[in-house]
Amino acid sequence: RRESAYDELETALVEAIIESEARISRFHEMQKPRDLWLEEVEPGVILGEKTTPLDRIGAYVPGGRAAYLSTALMCAVPARVAGVRSICCCTPPPVHPATLVALDIAGVDEIYSVGGAQAIAAMALGTGSIAAVDKIVGPGNVYVTQAKMLLRGEVEIDFPAGPSEIGILADGSGDPAYIAADILAQAEHDPDAACLLVTTDAGLAEKTGKALENMVIEAKRKDIISRSIGNTGYILADTLEEGAEIMNLVAPEHLSIQVHDPLDIIRMIRHAGSIFIGRYSPVACGDYASGTNHVLPTAGNSKTHSGLDVRHFCKSSTIQIISREGLESVGEVAERIACAEGLHAHADSVRIRRRKTS
Incomplete structure (x- = not known):
């Protein structure tokens, strides 16, 4: 169906997908680590690192409430840029033609029309038709996220990526209409989406609330928003410094900073999936x-996880090249510590070489 999917889309949309893919590729090429680097840190001791892409990964692209063609790009393009040999994707039926086109443009090798926790299990364990992968990436509902966590002993995953979130830090210079629009944009994702405004200006919070009420009335996905809006609220902070610390506690998936002097605030932020200034x-x-990349950790997981990037699809091996001269430099230290740990064969493996060089 890949080829016929193009015929089902307007040319302008296909062109937009191509342009989006190019921008995603450009950014992720900037993240790509060097394949190999070596440096002589002291005479006779050369250290380095070799970066290698994973062999096979699986991407999960949600479906159901929307056609998440952008998620197809976000999961597959970094893997392709990293050099992953085989990329497969699972997405719930019916697969929207826009998702198929995005997966094709992104360079996905295999596409399977299967969704939910069972898709995660199929990619993790393998089936008669789906070969097991080394790592699974991509967001999903609570069942998909839990399946990834439960199967982590069988397959590596990116991070927990559940329902969407936004935290907005604003002072009196913020525009209530813009802030309300940002809240609505996340609220339409899922009934479990969560939105938080932290501001030093009570008037801004009130104006944003009124703007939000008016926008909800006209929203096209009002059925979802009317449920997720219950997860929306605001906090009044005495200072922006306090507001920044609140955001660090929340560790939101998306953090929007709409203040007069954002660069001072950005230095205070420690935990956020992606930051919009x-x-x-x-x-x-x-x-x-x-x-x-918009595949980001949720539910406070940005305290310990980074968003999806090229490095998620690579692994590294350290390298050491030691000459006879270098062995004399580091050998005694190695012997002494090995003996202190009671690992005498370790010490002997160094000592036998040092004796032969003397």
Whole structure:
């Protein structure tokens, strides 16, 4: 169906997907680590690192409430840039033609029309038709996320990526309409989406609430928003410093900073999946067009996890090249520590070489 899927889309949409893929590729090429580096750190001792892509990965692209063609790009393009040999994708039926086109443009090798926890199990364990993968990436609902966590002993995963979130840190310079629009954009994802405004200006919070009420009335996905809006709220902070610390505690998937002097605030932020600075940086641009990745840790997991990037699809091996001269430099230290640990054969493996060089 890949080829026929193109015929089902408007040319303008296909062109937009191609442009989005190019931007995502450009950014992720910038992240790509060197294949190999070596450096002589002291005479006779050369250290380095070799980076190798994974052999086979599986991407999970959600379906159901929307056609997440952008997620297809976000999961597959970094893997392709990293040099992964085989990329497969599972996505729930019926597969939207836009998702098929995006997967094709992204360079996915295999596409399977299967969704939910069973798709995660299939990629993790393998079936008669789906070969097991080394790593599974991509967001999903609570069942998909839990399946990834449960199967982590069988397959590596990226991180827990559940329902969407946004945290917005704003002062009196924020635009209530822009902030309300950003909240609505996340609220339409899923009934479990969560949105939080932290501001030092009570008037801004009130104006944002009124703008949000008016926008909900006209929203096209009102059925979802009317449920997720119950997960939306605001906190009044005494200072922006306090607001930044609140955001560090929340560790949101998306953090929008809409303040007069954002660069001072960005230095205070320690935990956030992706950061959007300024009133003209809507999260939607990161979702579709800027090139950064929108597959991000949720539920506070940005405290310990980074968003999806090229490095998720690579592994590294350290390298050491030691000459006779170098062995004399590091050998005695190795022998002494090995003996202190009671690992005498370790010490002997160094000592036998040092004796032969003397």
